[in-house]
Amino acid sequence: MIHHMNEEDRHRAHDRVQVLKAYRSRQRWRLLWLLIGPGILVMLGENDAPSMLSYAATGSQFGIGFFLPFVVFTFALAFVAQEITVRLGAVSKTGHADLIYRRFGRFWGNFAMVDLLWTNVMTLITEFIGVVAGAGFFGIPAWLAVLGALTLIALATFSRRYWRWERMTLAFALFNLIFIPVAILVHPHWASVGRALLTWRPLPGGINNNTIILLLADIGATITPWMLFFQQGAVSDKGLAAQDIRHGRWDTAIGATLATLAALAAIIATAPLYLHHMNAAQFGAAQFAQALRPYAGRIGATLFALGILEAGLVAAMTISTSSAYAFGEVMRVAHSLNRPFHEARGFYLVLLLVAALSGAVVLIPGFPLEYVVIIVNVVAVLTMPPAIGFLLILANDREIMGRYRNTTFLNIIGIGVGVFVSLAGILYALTVILPNLKF
Protein backbone atom coordinates (compact mmCIF):
# COMPACT_ATOMS: atom_id res chain seq x y z
CA MET A 1 0.00 0.00 0.00
CA ILE A 2 2.77 2.40 0.96
CA HIS A 3 4.35 2.67 -2.51
CA HIS A 4 1.16 4.22 -3.91
CA MET A 5 1.42 7.15 -1.52
CA ASN A 6 2.25 10.76 -2.19
CA GLU A 7 4.82 12.57 -0.04
CA GLU A 8 2.14 13.89 2.33
CA ASP A 9 0.90 10.40 3.12
CA ARG A 10 4.42 8.99 3.44
CA HIS A 11 5.38 11.56 6.04
CA ARG A 12 2.15 10.94 7.91
CA ALA A 13 2.70 7.17 7.74
CA HIS A 14 6.18 7.68 9.15
CA ASP A 15 4.74 9.64 12.09
CA ARG A 16 1.96 7.11 12.63
CA VAL A 17 4.44 4.23 12.80
CA GLN A 18 6.20 5.97 15.69
CA VAL A 19 2.83 6.38 17.42
CA LEU A 20 1.75 2.77 16.87
CA LYS A 21 5.13 1.51 18.13
CA ALA A 22 4.69 3.58 21.28
CA TYR A 23 1.20 2.10 21.74
CA ARG A 24 2.53 -1.44 21.35
CA SER A 25 5.42 -0.95 23.77
CA ARG A 26 3.16 0.96 26.20
CA GLN A 27 5.49 3.99 26.31
CA ARG A 28 2.96 6.38 27.84
CA TRP A 29 5.15 9.48 28.00
CA ARG A 30 6.56 8.99 24.50
CA LEU A 31 3.03 8.56 23.21
CA LEU A 32 1.97 11.81 24.83
CA TRP A 33 5.04 13.55 23.38
CA LEU A 34 4.22 12.26 19.90
CA LEU A 35 0.53 13.12 20.05
CA ILE A 36 0.54 16.54 21.71
CA GLY A 37 0.74 19.61 19.52
CA PRO A 38 -2.48 20.94 17.99
CA GLY A 39 -4.15 21.55 21.38
CA ILE A 40 -1.21 23.33 22.97
CA LEU A 41 -0.60 25.31 19.79
CA VAL A 42 -4.18 26.45 19.44
CA MET A 43 -4.49 27.52 23.07
CA LEU A 44 -1.12 29.28 23.28
CA GLY A 45 -1.66 30.61 19.76
CA GLU A 46 -4.90 32.18 20.96
CA ASN A 47 -2.93 33.91 23.71
CA ASP A 48 -1.96 36.23 20.90
CA ALA A 49 -0.97 39.88 20.86
CA PRO A 50 -4.52 41.34 21.08
CA SER A 51 -5.42 38.78 23.74
CA MET A 52 -2.43 39.52 25.93
CA LEU A 53 -3.09 43.26 25.48
CA SER A 54 -6.74 42.70 26.43
CA TYR A 55 -5.60 40.91 29.59
CA ALA A 56 -3.15 43.71 30.29
CA ALA A 57 -5.89 46.32 29.80
CA THR A 58 -8.14 44.26 32.06
CA GLY A 59 -5.59 44.05 34.87
CA SER A 60 -4.72 47.72 34.65
CA GLN A 61 -8.36 48.91 34.60
CA PHE A 62 -10.07 46.45 36.92
CA GLY A 63 -7.39 44.66 38.97
CA ILE A 64 -7.70 40.96 39.73
CA GLY A 65 -10.96 40.58 41.70
CA PHE A 66 -13.43 39.74 38.92
CA PHE A 67 -11.26 38.86 35.97
CA LEU A 68 -8.95 36.12 37.32
CA PRO A 69 -11.78 33.60 37.82
CA PHE A 70 -13.50 34.94 34.68
CA VAL A 71 -10.46 34.05 32.55
CA VAL A 72 -10.30 30.54 34.08
CA PHE A 73 -14.00 30.20 33.17
CA THR A 74 -13.49 31.33 29.56
CA PHE A 75 -10.64 28.84 29.05
CA ALA A 76 -12.93 26.09 30.38
CA LEU A 77 -15.44 27.14 27.67
CA ALA A 78 -12.65 27.07 25.08
CA PHE A 79 -11.71 23.53 26.13
CA VAL A 80 -15.30 22.36 25.59
CA ALA A 81 -15.33 23.75 22.02
CA GLN A 82 -11.83 22.61 21.09
CA GLU A 83 -12.28 19.05 22.39
CA ILE A 84 -15.01 18.61 19.79
CA THR A 85 -12.58 19.56 16.99
CA VAL A 86 -10.18 16.83 18.19
CA ARG A 87 -12.90 14.20 17.79
CA LEU A 88 -14.09 15.64 14.48
CA GLY A 89 -10.55 15.73 13.03
CA ALA A 90 -9.47 12.32 14.33
CA VAL A 91 -12.62 10.54 13.14
CA SER A 92 -13.29 12.31 9.82
CA LYS A 93 -9.61 12.88 8.84
CA THR A 94 -10.51 16.21 7.30
CA GLY A 95 -10.74 19.87 8.22
CA HIS A 96 -13.62 21.89 9.60
CA ALA A 97 -14.29 23.88 6.40
CA ASP A 98 -14.41 20.70 4.34
CA LEU A 99 -16.99 19.13 6.67
CA ILE A 100 -19.16 22.27 6.66
CA TYR A 101 -19.14 22.39 2.84
CA ARG A 102 -19.83 18.66 2.51
CA ARG A 103 -22.68 18.53 5.02
CA PHE A 104 -24.31 21.98 4.73
CA GLY A 105 -23.50 22.89 1.12
CA ARG A 106 -21.83 25.84 -0.52
CA PHE A 107 -24.38 28.45 0.62
CA TRP A 108 -23.75 27.95 4.35
CA GLY A 109 -20.11 27.05 3.79
CA ASN A 110 -19.49 30.42 2.12
CA PHE A 111 -21.00 32.24 5.11
CA ALA A 112 -18.74 30.33 7.48
CA MET A 113 -15.75 31.12 5.28
CA VAL A 114 -16.56 34.84 5.17
CA ASP A 115 -16.71 34.90 9.00
CA LEU A 116 -13.42 33.04 9.20
CA LEU A 117 -11.62 35.12 6.63
CA TRP A 118 -12.53 38.58 7.90
CA THR A 119 -11.82 37.68 11.53
CA ASN A 120 -8.57 35.96 10.48
CA VAL A 121 -7.35 38.93 8.45
CA MET A 122 -8.26 41.40 11.21
CA THR A 123 -6.63 39.21 13.84
CA LEU A 124 -3.51 38.72 11.73
CA ILE A 125 -3.18 42.49 11.38
CA THR A 126 -3.26 42.78 15.17
CA GLU A 127 -0.60 40.07 15.49
CA PHE A 128 1.73 42.23 13.44
CA ILE A 129 0.73 45.21 15.58
CA GLY A 130 1.96 43.15 18.55
CA VAL A 131 5.18 42.22 16.76
CA VAL A 132 5.85 45.83 15.79
CA ALA A 133 4.97 47.19 19.23
CA GLY A 134 7.06 44.58 21.06
CA ALA A 135 10.01 45.13 18.73
CA GLY A 136 9.57 48.90 19.09
CA PHE A 137 10.38 48.59 22.79
CA PHE A 138 13.85 47.39 21.74
CA GLY A 139 14.26 50.15 19.16
CA ILE A 140 13.73 47.82 16.18
CA PRO A 141 12.04 49.70 13.28
CA ALA A 142 8.57 48.51 12.26
CA TRP A 143 9.56 47.43 8.73
CA LEU A 144 12.38 45.29 10.10
CA ALA A 145 10.11 43.68 12.70
CA VAL A 146 7.52 42.79 10.02
CA LEU A 147 10.21 41.46 7.69
CA GLY A 148 11.77 39.39 10.49
CA ALA A 149 8.39 37.91 11.45
CA LEU A 150 7.58 37.04 7.82
CA THR A 151 10.99 35.40 7.42
CA LEU A 152 10.41 33.23 10.51
CA ILE A 153 6.93 32.26 9.30
CA ALA A 154 8.38 31.31 5.90
CA LEU A 155 11.22 29.30 7.47
CA ALA A 156 8.83 27.32 9.67
CA THR A 157 6.36 26.83 6.80
CA PHE A 158 8.94 25.51 4.38
CA SER A 159 10.23 22.89 6.81
CA ARG A 160 8.22 20.54 4.53
CA ARG A 161 7.04 18.43 7.44
CA TYR A 162 4.01 18.99 9.64
CA TRP A 163 5.95 17.48 12.54
CA ARG A 164 8.89 19.89 12.14
CA TRP A 165 6.58 22.92 11.74
CA GLU A 166 4.59 21.87 14.79
CA ARG A 167 7.66 21.43 17.01
CA MET A 168 9.21 24.74 15.89
CA THR A 169 5.95 26.61 16.51
CA LEU A 170 5.50 24.83 19.86
CA ALA A 171 8.96 25.96 20.95
CA PHE A 172 8.02 29.56 20.11
CA ALA A 173 4.61 29.18 21.75
CA LEU A 174 6.05 28.12 25.09
CA PHE A 175 7.62 31.59 25.33
CA ASN A 176 4.07 32.71 26.11
CA LEU A 177 4.83 31.63 29.66
CA ILE A 178 7.26 34.58 29.83
CA PHE A 179 4.37 36.52 31.42
CA ILE A 180 4.69 34.35 34.54
CA PRO A 181 8.08 35.78 35.62
CA VAL A 182 6.72 39.28 34.87
CA ALA A 183 3.85 38.60 37.29
CA ILE A 184 6.31 37.36 39.91
CA LEU A 185 8.52 40.43 39.42
CA VAL A 186 5.70 42.84 40.35
CA HIS A 187 5.58 41.08 43.77
CA PRO A 188 1.83 40.52 43.90
CA HIS A 189 0.07 39.78 47.16
CA TRP A 190 -0.38 36.05 46.55
CA ALA A 191 -3.04 35.66 49.25
CA SER A 192 -5.16 38.25 47.38
CA VAL A 193 -4.58 36.37 44.13
CA GLY A 194 -5.75 33.13 45.78
CA ARG A 195 -8.76 34.88 47.31
CA ALA A 196 -9.68 36.46 43.94
CA LEU A 197 -9.59 33.04 42.26
CA LEU A 198 -11.75 31.44 44.91
CA THR A 199 -14.35 34.16 45.59
CA TRP A 200 -15.06 35.78 42.17
CA ARG A 201 -15.97 39.28 43.28
CA PRO A 202 -18.31 41.55 41.28
CA LEU A 203 -17.00 43.97 38.67
CA PRO A 204 -15.72 47.19 40.24
CA GLY A 205 -17.71 50.20 38.95
CA GLY A 206 -20.63 48.23 37.44
CA ILE A 207 -21.19 47.48 33.77
CA ASN A 208 -20.93 50.03 30.97
CA ASN A 209 -19.90 49.95 27.31
CA ASN A 210 -16.19 50.02 28.14
CA THR A 211 -16.55 47.15 30.62
CA ILE A 212 -18.57 45.08 28.16
CA ILE A 213 -15.97 45.63 25.43
CA LEU A 214 -13.25 44.37 27.77
CA LEU A 215 -15.41 41.43 28.85
CA LEU A 216 -16.00 40.52 25.22
CA ALA A 217 -12.34 41.08 24.38
CA ASP A 218 -11.40 38.61 27.14
CA ILE A 219 -13.93 36.06 25.88
CA GLY A 220 -12.62 36.64 22.35
CA ALA A 221 -9.13 36.11 23.75
CA THR A 222 -10.04 32.47 24.42
CA ILE A 223 -12.78 31.43 21.97
CA THR A 224 -12.63 32.36 18.28
CA PRO A 225 -13.63 30.75 14.96
CA TRP A 226 -10.05 30.31 13.69
CA MET A 227 -9.28 28.01 16.64
CA LEU A 228 -11.93 25.52 15.48
CA PHE A 229 -10.62 25.50 11.90
CA PHE A 230 -6.98 25.38 12.97
CA GLN A 231 -7.18 22.56 15.49
CA GLN A 232 -9.31 20.28 13.35
CA GLY A 233 -7.01 20.97 10.36
CA ALA A 234 -3.90 20.32 12.44
CA VAL A 235 -5.34 17.14 13.96
CA SER A 236 -6.07 15.72 10.51
CA ASP A 237 -2.74 16.94 9.06
CA LYS A 238 -0.89 15.35 11.99
CA GLY A 239 -2.77 12.14 11.22
CA LEU A 240 -4.43 11.55 14.59
CA ALA A 241 -6.74 8.54 14.62
CA ALA A 242 -9.83 7.78 16.67
CA GLN A 243 -7.71 5.80 19.13
CA ASP A 244 -5.71 9.00 19.85
CA ILE A 245 -8.71 11.06 20.98
CA ARG A 246 -7.86 10.60 24.67
CA HIS A 247 -4.37 12.03 24.06
CA GLY A 248 -5.88 14.81 21.95
CA ARG A 249 -8.00 15.74 24.96
CA TRP A 250 -4.92 15.80 27.17
CA ASP A 251 -3.14 17.92 24.59
CA THR A 252 -6.02 20.41 24.62
CA ALA A 253 -6.25 20.38 28.43
CA ILE A 254 -2.50 20.98 28.81
CA GLY A 255 -2.74 23.82 26.28
CA ALA A 256 -5.71 25.35 28.10
CA THR A 257 -3.89 25.14 31.44
CA LEU A 258 -0.68 26.73 30.12
CA ALA A 259 -2.63 29.45 28.32
CA THR A 260 -4.70 30.17 31.45
CA LEU A 261 -1.51 30.54 33.50
CA ALA A 262 -0.05 32.99 30.98
CA ALA A 263 -3.30 34.98 30.81
CA LEU A 264 -3.62 35.17 34.60
CA ALA A 265 0.01 36.25 34.77
CA ALA A 266 -0.63 39.13 32.33
CA ILE A 267 -3.54 40.36 34.46
CA ILE A 268 -1.56 40.03 37.70
CA ALA A 269 1.45 41.76 36.10
CA THR A 270 -0.57 44.84 35.10
CA ALA A 271 -2.75 44.98 38.25
CA PRO A 272 -0.29 47.40 39.96
CA LEU A 273 -1.32 50.00 37.35
CA TYR A 274 -4.91 49.65 38.63
CA LEU A 275 -3.82 49.79 42.26
CA HIS A 276 -1.93 53.02 41.52
CA HIS A 277 -4.93 54.44 39.60
CA MET A 278 -3.01 54.77 36.36
CA ASN A 279 -5.24 55.37 33.32
CA ALA A 280 -4.16 52.63 30.95
CA ALA A 281 -7.28 52.58 28.78
CA GLN A 282 -5.41 53.56 25.63
CA PHE A 283 -2.11 51.82 26.29
CA GLY A 284 -0.42 49.85 23.52
CA ALA A 285 2.17 47.13 24.04
CA ALA A 286 5.19 49.40 24.33
CA GLN A 287 3.40 51.78 26.72
CA PHE A 288 2.40 48.86 28.96
CA ALA A 289 6.00 47.69 29.09
CA GLN A 290 7.18 51.24 29.91
CA ALA A 291 4.47 51.74 32.54
CA LEU A 292 5.40 48.45 34.21
CA ARG A 293 9.05 49.46 34.66
CA PRO A 294 8.55 51.05 38.11
CA TYR A 295 6.80 47.90 39.35
CA ALA A 296 8.46 45.03 37.47
CA GLY A 297 11.85 46.64 36.88
CA ARG A 298 13.77 46.83 33.63
CA ILE A 299 13.86 43.04 33.28
CA GLY A 300 10.11 42.70 33.87
CA ALA A 301 9.31 45.44 31.33
CA THR A 302 11.65 43.83 28.80
CA LEU A 303 10.07 40.40 29.31
CA PHE A 304 6.59 41.91 28.87
CA ALA A 305 7.59 43.50 25.54
CA LEU A 306 9.19 40.21 24.45
CA GLY A 307 6.02 38.36 25.44
CA ILE A 308 3.83 40.60 23.26
CA LEU A 309 6.28 40.21 20.35
CA GLU A 310 6.28 36.41 20.74
CA ALA A 311 2.49 36.25 21.14
CA GLY A 312 2.04 38.10 17.84
CA LEU A 313 4.60 35.94 16.06
CA VAL A 314 3.18 32.56 17.12
CA ALA A 315 -0.39 33.58 16.36
CA ALA A 316 0.68 34.93 12.96
CA MET A 317 2.07 31.44 12.25
CA THR A 318 -1.02 29.56 13.41
CA ILE A 319 -3.68 31.93 12.04
CA SER A 320 -2.12 32.18 8.58
CA THR A 321 -1.93 28.35 8.59
CA SER A 322 -5.59 28.16 9.62
CA SER A 323 -6.55 30.41 6.67
CA ALA A 324 -4.51 28.25 4.30
CA TYR A 325 -6.06 25.00 5.59
CA ALA A 326 -9.54 26.46 5.07
CA PHE A 327 -8.62 27.69 1.57
CA GLY A 328 -7.27 24.25 0.60
CA GLU A 329 -10.33 22.46 1.99
CA VAL A 330 -12.80 24.74 0.25
CA MET A 331 -10.97 24.77 -3.09
CA ARG A 332 -10.29 21.01 -2.79
CA VAL A 333 -6.57 21.48 -3.47
CA ALA A 334 -3.61 19.97 -1.59
CA HIS A 335 -3.36 21.57 1.83
CA SER A 336 -0.79 19.96 4.06
CA LEU A 337 2.45 21.07 5.64
CA ASN A 338 3.69 17.58 4.71
CA ARG A 339 3.60 18.53 1.03
CA PRO A 340 6.50 20.16 -0.85
CA PHE A 341 5.81 23.62 -2.30
CA HIS A 342 5.37 22.44 -5.89
CA GLU A 343 2.60 20.02 -4.84
CA ALA A 344 0.62 22.57 -2.77
CA ARG A 345 1.36 25.97 -4.31
CA GLY A 346 -2.08 27.44 -3.53
CA PHE A 347 -1.91 26.40 0.12
CA TYR A 348 1.55 27.86 0.71
CA LEU A 349 0.90 31.01 -1.32
CA VAL A 350 -2.31 31.77 0.60
CA LEU A 351 -0.49 31.17 3.89
CA LEU A 352 2.33 33.57 3.01
CA LEU A 353 0.22 36.15 1.16
CA VAL A 354 -2.26 36.52 4.02
CA ALA A 355 0.66 37.00 6.43
CA ALA A 356 2.47 39.44 4.13
CA LEU A 357 -0.63 41.57 3.45
CA SER A 358 -1.48 41.78 7.16
CA GLY A 359 2.10 42.77 7.95
CA ALA A 360 1.98 45.46 5.26
CA VAL A 361 -1.22 47.01 6.67
CA VAL A 362 0.51 47.64 10.00
CA LEU A 363 3.13 49.75 8.25
CA ILE A 364 0.47 52.19 6.96
CA PRO A 365 1.10 55.52 8.75
CA GLY A 366 -1.71 56.60 11.12
CA PHE A 367 -3.28 53.14 11.38
CA PRO A 368 -5.41 53.11 14.60
CA LEU A 369 -3.44 50.31 16.24
CA GLU A 370 -4.70 50.25 19.84
CA TYR A 371 -8.41 50.44 19.00
CA VAL A 372 -8.17 47.68 16.39
CA VAL A 373 -6.42 45.47 18.94
CA ILE A 374 -9.36 45.61 21.36
CA ILE A 375 -12.19 45.55 18.77
CA VAL A 376 -10.79 42.51 16.92
CA ASN A 377 -11.47 40.19 19.87
CA VAL A 378 -14.98 41.64 20.18
CA VAL A 379 -15.64 40.85 16.50
CA ALA A 380 -14.29 37.33 17.03
CA VAL A 381 -16.82 36.71 19.82
CA LEU A 382 -19.71 38.07 17.76
CA THR A 383 -18.98 35.58 14.93
CA MET A 384 -18.76 32.63 17.34
CA PRO A 385 -22.45 31.63 17.76
CA PRO A 386 -22.91 30.25 14.21
CA ALA A 387 -19.48 28.60 14.43
CA ILE A 388 -20.55 26.83 17.63
CA GLY A 389 -23.89 25.97 15.99
CA PHE A 390 -22.15 24.20 13.07
CA LEU A 391 -19.68 22.59 15.47
CA LEU A 392 -22.43 21.05 17.59
CA ILE A 393 -24.45 19.88 14.60
CA LEU A 394 -21.34 18.20 13.16
CA ALA A 395 -20.45 16.69 16.55
CA ASN A 396 -23.91 15.08 16.63
CA ASP A 397 -23.76 13.91 13.02
CA ARG A 398 -24.11 10.14 13.28
CA GLU A 399 -22.82 9.58 9.74
CA ILE A 400 -19.55 11.39 10.45
CA MET A 401 -18.95 10.65 14.10
CA GLY A 402 -20.47 7.21 14.64
CA ARG A 403 -19.87 6.21 18.24
CA TYR A 404 -17.73 9.31 18.84
CA ARG A 405 -20.64 11.73 18.50
CA ASN A 406 -21.53 14.08 21.35
CA THR A 407 -23.18 12.68 24.48
CA THR A 408 -26.18 14.45 26.03
CA PHE A 409 -23.92 15.84 28.75
CA LEU A 410 -21.46 17.27 26.18
CA ASN A 411 -24.39 18.75 24.23
CA ILE A 412 -25.70 20.52 27.33
CA ILE A 413 -22.25 22.02 28.00
CA GLY A 414 -21.75 22.89 24.32
CA ILE A 415 -25.15 24.60 24.09
CA GLY A 416 -24.29 26.41 27.33
CA VAL A 417 -21.11 27.77 25.70
CA GLY A 418 -23.11 28.93 22.67
CA VAL A 419 -25.78 30.60 24.78
CA PHE A 420 -23.18 32.33 26.97
CA VAL A 421 -21.28 33.72 23.96
CA SER A 422 -24.54 34.84 22.29
CA LEU A 423 -25.78 36.60 25.43
CA ALA A 424 -22.44 38.37 25.85
CA GLY A 425 -22.87 39.70 22.30
CA ILE A 426 -26.44 40.84 22.99
CA LEU A 427 -25.24 42.66 26.13
CA TYR A 428 -22.63 44.42 24.00
CA ALA A 429 -25.26 45.41 21.42
CA LEU A 430 -27.50 46.82 24.17
CA THR A 431 -24.70 49.02 25.55
CA VAL A 432 -24.01 50.35 22.03
CA ILE A 433 -27.65 50.99 21.12
CA LEU A 434 -28.62 52.29 24.58
CA PRO A 435 -25.42 53.91 25.91
CA ASN A 436 -27.14 55.22 29.06
CA LEU A 437 -28.33 51.77 30.09
CA LYS A 438 -27.17 50.82 33.61
CA PHE A 439 -26.96 47.26 34.97
Next chain:
Amino acid sequence: MADQNLRQDWEWSELEWGLADEALAEHYESVRHLETLGLKPLSSGLTVLIWGLRLYVLFMAVVVIVNVVQTVH
Protein backbone atom coordinates in the same frame (compact mmCIF):
# COMPACT_ATOMS: atom_id res chain seq x y z
CA MET B 1 4.04 -3.96 0.77
CA ALA B 2 6.58 -1.23 0.16
CA ASP B 3 8.86 -0.99 -2.83
CA GLN B 4 12.61 -1.57 -2.60
CA ASN B 5 13.72 2.09 -2.83
CA LEU B 6 11.47 3.17 -0.02
CA ARG B 7 12.64 0.28 2.08
CA GLN B 8 16.24 1.38 1.63
CA ASP B 9 15.36 5.01 2.43
CA TRP B 10 13.55 4.31 5.67
CA GLU B 11 15.36 1.16 6.91
CA TRP B 12 12.31 -0.15 8.72
CA SER B 13 11.77 -3.61 10.13
CA GLU B 14 8.96 -5.87 8.91
CA LEU B 15 7.01 -4.89 12.04
CA GLU B 16 7.29 -1.20 11.16
CA TRP B 17 6.15 -1.78 7.57
CA GLY B 18 3.23 -3.73 8.97
CA LEU B 19 2.35 -0.82 11.27
CA ALA B 20 2.58 1.61 8.33
CA ASP B 21 0.12 -0.51 6.36
CA GLU B 22 -2.17 -0.67 9.40
CA ALA B 23 -2.07 3.11 9.86
CA LEU B 24 -2.71 3.75 6.19
CA ALA B 25 -5.57 1.28 6.00
CA GLU B 26 -7.35 3.18 8.78
CA HIS B 27 -6.63 6.53 7.11
CA TYR B 28 -7.85 5.46 3.68
CA GLU B 29 -10.95 3.86 5.17
CA SER B 30 -11.87 7.20 6.78
CA VAL B 31 -11.18 9.07 3.54
CA ARG B 32 -13.34 6.59 1.58
CA HIS B 33 -16.15 7.08 4.09
CA LEU B 34 -15.78 10.85 3.79
CA GLU B 35 -16.28 10.65 0.02
CA THR B 36 -19.63 8.93 0.55
CA LEU B 37 -21.00 11.81 2.65
CA GLY B 38 -23.60 13.98 0.98
CA LEU B 39 -25.58 16.99 2.16
CA LYS B 40 -27.08 16.59 5.62
CA PRO B 41 -30.87 16.79 5.58
CA LEU B 42 -31.73 19.72 7.85
CA SER B 43 -34.92 19.69 9.89
CA SER B 44 -37.00 22.88 9.92
CA GLY B 45 -35.81 23.51 13.51
CA LEU B 46 -32.14 23.34 12.48
CA THR B 47 -32.76 25.54 9.44
CA VAL B 48 -34.40 28.20 11.61
CA LEU B 49 -31.51 27.95 14.09
CA ILE B 50 -28.83 28.41 11.41
CA TRP B 51 -30.69 31.34 9.85
CA GLY B 52 -31.16 32.88 13.30
CA LEU B 53 -27.46 32.62 14.05
CA ARG B 54 -26.60 34.08 10.65
CA LEU B 55 -28.92 37.06 11.20
CA TYR B 56 -27.35 37.48 14.65
CA VAL B 57 -23.90 37.91 13.07
CA LEU B 58 -25.20 40.36 10.45
CA PHE B 59 -26.93 42.42 13.15
CA MET B 60 -23.78 42.39 15.29
CA ALA B 61 -21.67 43.53 12.33
CA VAL B 62 -23.91 46.61 12.09
CA VAL B 63 -23.59 47.17 15.86
CA VAL B 64 -19.78 47.01 15.64
CA ILE B 65 -19.80 49.57 12.80
CA VAL B 66 -22.06 51.86 14.89
CA ASN B 67 -19.74 51.41 17.90
CA VAL B 68 -16.64 52.22 15.84
CA VAL B 69 -18.30 55.34 14.37
CA GLN B 70 -19.41 56.45 17.88
CA THR B 71 -15.87 55.97 19.21
CA VAL B 72 -14.21 57.78 16.31
CA HIS B 73 -16.52 60.78 16.82
